[in-house]
Amino acid sequence: MPSPTPRGYTTFPSSADLFYFCTTSSTSEEDLNIHYAPPSKSSLKIGVLIFGNDQIQLMDLAVIDLLAKIGRNRISRLNASDVACDEAVDELDIRYVNESGEGSFAITSGARMPVTNSFEDAPKFDILVIPGSFSASELSVSATTFLASQSSSSEMTAIFCVSSGILRLAQSGVLYQKRATGPPSLLRLLRQRYPDTLWQNSAWTRHDHLWSSTSAISALEMVAAWMREYFWDRSEAVRCALTAAGISPLDEDEERL
Numbered sequence: 078m079p080s081p082t083p084r085g086y087t088t089f090p091s092s093a094d095l096f097y098f099c100t101t102s103s104t105s106e107e108d109l110n111i112h113y114a115p116p117s118k119s120s121l122k123i124g125v126l127i128f129g130n131d132q133i134q135l136m137d138l139a140v141i142d143l144l145a146k147i148g149r150n151r152i153s154r155l156n157a158s159d160v161a162c163d164e165a166v167d168e169l170d171i172r173y174v175n176e177s178g179e180g181s182f183a184i185t186s187g188a189r190m191p192v193t194n195s196f197e198d199a200p201k202f203d204i205l206v207i208p209g210s211f212s213a214s215e216l217s218v219s220a221t222t223f224l225a226s227q228s229s230s231s232e233m234t235a236i237f238c239v240s241s242g243i244l245r246l247a248q249s250g251v252l253y254q255k256r257a258t259g260p261p262s263l264l265r266l267l268r269q270r271y272p273d274t275l276w277q278n279s280a281w282t283r284h285d286h287l288w289s290s291t292s293a294i295s296a297l298e299m300v301a302a303w304m305r306e307y308f309w310d311r312s313e314a315v316r317c318a319l320t321a322a323g324i325s326p327l328d329e330d331e332e333r334l
Contacts (some may be wrong), residue, residue, distance in 0.1 A: 095219055097210045117308045120168035121234075121308070124202040127192065127244055128174040128220055129212050132183045136293035137188075137208035137239040140300045144204070145169055146318035147308065164314035174199045176219055196223040201232045209241035209260075209293075216248045226251040228287075238289040239296040246287070247271045256284040258289055297324065 125141060128135065145151055149165040157165075175182065178195025194200075194218050205227055207310060216224075228251045238246050243259040247267060248253055252274040258281060259267055265324035268276050281290040281299035288303060301324045308315045319325075 100169075114219065114309055116310050117204065118165075119166060120170070120236075121166060121203045122200055122232075123169060123171045123204045123206065124194075124199060125171065125173045125206045126224075127208075127246070128216065129171060129214055130182075131210040131212040132185050132210045133190075134240075134293060135184050135186050135188065137242070137296070138184070140206060140237060140239060140296050141171060141294060143297055143300050143318070143322050143324075144304070145171065146321055147300050147304065147311070149313050152314060155317055155321050158313060161313040161317040164308075164311035164313070166311070170197060172202075176217060189300060191320045196220060199223070201230045202227055203232055203234045204234070205236045207236065207238045207242035207245050209239055210245075211241075213244060216245060221249045224251060233286055234307065235286050235288055237296065237300060237303075238287075238292060240292050243267070243289045245316075246289070247274060248305045252287070255287055257287065258282045258291055259289060266299065297322070327329055 122139070123292055125138070146155075147166050148169040149162070149167055152162055152165040155161075168334060172188055172193045173182070174194045174196065175192050176196055178192060181189040181191045183189055216237075224246065228236060231278060236246070236251075238257070238259075240260050241263060243252075243257055244263065244267070246326060247257070247270070252271065254273055254275065256275045256277055258264075258277045258279055264278070267274070275284075279291075280295040281288065281302075283289070283299075283303075290299045301319055301322075303310075304315050304319065305327065
């Protein structure tokens with residue numbers, strides 16, 4: 078039986094920790110080493126990065142639609158419960174960014190999408206999505222600078238690399254000694270060119286705020302895992318959004334394993 082898809086790196090107390098928690102005379106959060114996740118933001122800026130003039134696969138942009146489903150405008154159309162509507166994210170500001178900030182970019186299936194920002198005038202994003210492309214050309218200096226700046230920003234919550242989009246992040250140097258994965262057809266090349274990255278043989282993986290996937294399909298499960306983790310305080314909204322996208326709740330996944 079194949080191993081289940083990884084769902085992040087949630088850790089549980091060891092036996093020694095549990096013994097200490099039960100026997101210590103102090104119940105302060107500091108002594109118990111208890112850390113709480115901060116509440117999720119009620120508005121998020123999402124940047125979709127486009128490099129060069131190559132086509133972007135339409136499937137790679139599905140993760141954008143999945144993220145958008147937790148927004149108030151989308152949930153209100155899903156016949157959601159009052160609780161889910163109350164928990165919905167107020168605003169999702171989605172920008173499409175390339176070097177010039179002008180024109181549009183080509184998507185497979187004959188579609189095009191307008192560009193909204195350049196690397197120079199883009200805001201600090203909470204989330205970056207790097208879709209795959211069919212080009213292996215080197216990044217420009219401005220693109221490398223943009224990725225390094227955004228990745229190190231205190232505002233950055235997650236960077237999602239979809240399939241071959243991981244090549245762009247590797248070229249920027251951000252993946253030094255970080256876990257990552259990519260399409261099976263590219264992994265051998267990636268290991269040769271970027272030996273200091275910890276390349277994984279898994280459908281998706283993460284290292285801190287850097288998330289990567291082998292395909293557009295596994296990217297949906299990857300983003301779903303992030304949504305469950307990040308929006309811990311909006312669980313009903315997450316359940317509604319993922320159910321609408323056809324992604325099973327965790328309890329249903331576990332019943333099938």
